[in-house]
Amino acid sequence: MYLSKKKRIRRALLVHAALFVLTFIILLPVLWMILTSLKPTAETLKFPSTILPENPTFQNYLAAWRNMRLGTYFVNSLYVSLMTTFVAIVLGCMGGYALARFRMKGEKAYLMFILVTRMFPAVVFLIPFFIMMRNLGLTDSFTGLIISYTVFSLPFSIWLLRGFFRNIPSELEEAARIDGCTRAKAFTRIILPLSAPGIAATAVFCFILAWNEFMFANTLIMSDSKRMLTVALVASISDFLVKWNELMAGGMITTIPVIIFYLFMQKYITGGLTEGSVKG
Amino acid sequence: MNVKRFFDKHMGFFLMSPTIAVMVLIIIVPLIIGLVMSFFNYNLLTLHRGIPFIGFSNYSKALGDENFWMAFWNTLWWTAANVAGQVALGLSIALLLNQPVKGVGIYKALILIPWAIPSAVAALSWMWLLHPEFGLVNDIAVRLGLVSEPVAWLGRPLTAQVWVVIARVWKEFPLSALIFHAALQTIPKDLYEAAEVDGAGVWKRFWNITIPYLKSSIVVAITLITIWTFNSFNMIWVMTKGGPGGATEILATSIYKTAFQRYNFGFASSQSILMVIFLSAIIIFYLYRVEGKKID
Structure with a gap:
């Protein structure tokens, strides 16, 4: 180090101060959501606002879960997201492995195609999907929604998993095959265990993609009891009297599972997202 | 066998x-199906009268439609403002995170949070922040004396345009921060030290070392943010539904309304295909310049 100790400490303090202030401002909307979710209704209708809740309460979470029926919607979202993930991972493992290991005609074109579809606006798919689902009787059904989510999650999972499988040296498989393993056996015994972290990361991304989705869920599901969590929250602001404290509690309930996943998956996020090109 | x-x-x-x-x-x-529909007068409300083939009529109708072009220009502004905001904020944070200082890792985890929040929830929390009567933004603005009484931020054209951009930049910048941070870490640290010993100031080091190393990831970030923002729907739909008076109406929200509020699916299809045509230049650039090299 060429810098004097004094200069280094001054720089460290400056960087920390700048980051602290910026992070605080950035997290302010989230903090406000948390604080509001802990306030009784009367307190949210005060102006100027009370910054910290005067009478903090968890009542809003219970109210959101029961009165806003978020319990039902939570289960709906969970089911659709898990099924979407399952389909994307099973098909993605097959396609991703084939693309990683076999030479095929049109492989490059196929990969390009996968990338391009990720860049189309969602309405381009939504309009024909609505008509198709309507004719197949799959509107207002979880199955229809899961099928439509596969449009986004499958290309993404094929792309990501291909990358993970390619990172495993093919010599490992070849050795197993010389020892008499079939390809299928080599895949399940060697490739799957070695790429487990990659598959887990892909699964988490697919899950979140479905969990956070709004536009398709808002359009393809009509009946109230089949709504997804995000749609149910947004629908509640057209009520005559919006209870923002309960709504923010509902927002927290929707967000917490995702944030927990993210904190675990941090190191995969940059690579995974820029390569697979997920929509924001 | x-x-x-x-x-x-x-x-x-x-x-x-x-x-x-x-x-x-x-x-x-x-x-x-979408492409075919765009050549038909496919309207759910007039289905009983059949679905007549009308050639390019939907396209010429869209291209001659004032509202379509208004949405087009709004989309361009919305995209440009988002790209500028996300790149600037992302780059500043990434540069700070890259300083050789202990304990900055915690900030890296924390700034990721906005991006993890589902966009519908993020939009709702911004609506609450901007609430015309009890919102925190009004509270702060009044306390600071910026406004004399609470303002309906999303109820006026100009402020609505500004706030939807702020809300989305807030939600999406962490991704570009992460992209830039990853790129910054590939720069050898002794390069900076050598430059500093030689007497190069902060700006000189930034322009001559940092920017050249970051160039390709800046191109990637700008291209991806452009595509995603151009296509985005959720934040604006939840916050303003394109209002007030079309001030925040972008192509995605306008097409959505044509299809699912006016049930004019043929017309909506043709507009969505025009949207893809507008995008194709940048998609081709991205594939050629960025991903073409990676696929082998």
Whole structure:
């Protein structure tokens, strides 16, 4: 180090101060959501606002879960997201492995195609999907929604998993095959265990993609009891009297599972997202 | 040749065909249906009168439509402002995170949070922040004396345009921060130290070392943010539904309304295909410049 100790400490303090202030401002909307979710209704209708809740309460979470029926919607979202993930991972493992290991005609074109579809606006798919689902009787059904989510999650999972499988040296498989393993056996015994972290990361991304989705869920599901969590929250602001404290509690309930996943998956996020090109 | 060996030999084909079949069914078929629909007067409200073929009428109607062009220009502004905001904020944070200072890792985890929040929830929390009577933004603005009484931020054209951009930049900048941070870490640290010993100031080091190293990731970030923002729908839909008076109406929200509020699916299809045509230049650039090298 060429810098004097004094200069280094001054720089460290400056960087920390700048980051602290910026992070605080950035997290302010989230903090406000948390604080509001802990306030009784009367307190949210005060102006100027009370910054910290005067009478903090968890009542809003219970109210959101029961009165806003978020319990039902939570289960709906969970089911659709898990099924979407399952389909994307099973098909993605097959396609991703084939693309990683076999030479095929049109492989490059196929990969390009996968990338391009990720860049189309969602309405381009939504309009024909609505008509198709309507004719197949799959509107207002979880199955229809899961099928439509596969449009986004499958290309993404094929792309990501291909990358993970390619990172495993093919010599490992070849050795197993010389020892008499079939390809299928080599895949399940060697490739799957070695790429487990990659598959887990892909699964988490697919899950979140479905969990956070709004536009398709808002359009393809009509009946109230089949709504997804995000749609149910947004629908509640057209009520005559919006209870923002309960709504923010509902927002927290929707967000917490995702944030927990993210904190675990941090190191995969940059690579995974820029390569697979997920929509924001 | 027994079955097992036959399967083994053609495994690539057996593994590929299901995914190709699914992709054709859920991606190619809908795209073709959408394209075909755009040449018909496909309106759910007049289905009993049939679905007449009308050639390019939907397209010429869209291209001659004032509202379509208004949405187009709004989309361009919305995209440009988002790209500028996300790149600037992302780059500043990434530069700070890259300083050789202990304990900055915690900030890296924390700034990721906005991006993890579902966009519908993020939009709702911004609506609450901007609430015309009890919102925190009004509270702060009044306390600071910026406004004398609470303002309906999303109820006026100009402020609504500004706030939807702020809300989305807030939600999306963490991704560009992460992209830039990853790129910054590839720069050898002694390069900076050598430059500092030689007397190069902060700006000189930034322009001559940092920017050249970051160039390609800045191109990637700008291209991706452009595509995603151009296509985005959720934040604006939840916050303003394109209002007030069309001030925040972008192509995605306008097409959505044409299809699912006016049930004019043919017209909406033609507009969505025009949207893809507008985008194609930048998609081709991205594939050629950025991803083309990576696929081998």
